[in-house]
Amino acid sequence: MNNPTPETLMNQSLDKIFNDLETLSQRIKACDSSRVAHCTSEEILALVRIIRGMTPEQWQQLGGEERFPEWFAVPMGHDNSSSLQHIQDQLDRLAFQKNHDPLTQLPNRHVFDVTLQRELERAYRFKHPVSLCIIDLDDFKKINDTYGHPCGDHVLRKVADILTRVLRQTDIPSRIGGEEFAIILPGTGLVRSQRLLSRLQVDFRALRIPCSDDEAPVRITCSxxxxxxxxxxxxxxxxxxxxxxxxxYKAKKQGKDTIETAPLMDLAPVRQDTLVLQEEKHFLFAKK
Structure with a gap:
């Protein structure tokens, strides 16, 4: 009798998996909390099953086609180091997906919130400045309505590319909403921040994004x-x-495509009891 081919083994394993999943799905639906404690618990459980005749690359392709993104594939060969590296790569990928916007690959709103709090604490501790810029693409809805949402997505990716290319390594850009982005600028005061944002605006204005063969390339501005x-x-x-x-909001009201700054909120007045009046200086330093 001939040994089964890897393709046969893979098909047999997949058939068994789908049968198991169907059975498991029915059992979960019929789960009786009186018989199974914490049946509706919010805890997360991972189930591992061996698939014979399939490589991690084949599973990745199949999982993408069948939309199984939450399945965690672990190679079970003889090379333990390769298996551990594969697990680490998947953990890194999952961590990246959790913390980044899937469209632009920029840090998401959760990362932005955590980072802003951390940088403000660090700024206060070391007494150095930190700036925050919020960017909103002007008339973005018109782009979606005119060219379609795929074009809008392309525009957002191009904006993210510029942010990644122009900003310094210490700056943290994020996508915080539909067409809204944010930049945290650690150690950067008002004047230096304005210069950096002005350079960004020049690059945004220079963008020409083709979205249709029948239309002129899309141009954008931002506030x-x-x-x-x-x-x-x-x-x-x-x-x-x-x-x-x-x-x-003020930039939008002023006509868009502008940079507006908020008043410095910790510009504390100098204590009067530390000032020495000119008359007192003259008295103190006058020669006797």
């Missing part, structure tokens, strides 16, 4: 709201965000 903390007071993330958002 920006900038808020800066000098690190002299402990500033809550919501306060800095609200200041940048208000500046963005």
């Amino acid at each position: 920006m709201g900038l808020a800066t903390s000098r690190g002299r007071e402990r500033i809550l993330p919501d306060k800095l965000y609200a200041a940048a958002d208000q500046a963005l």
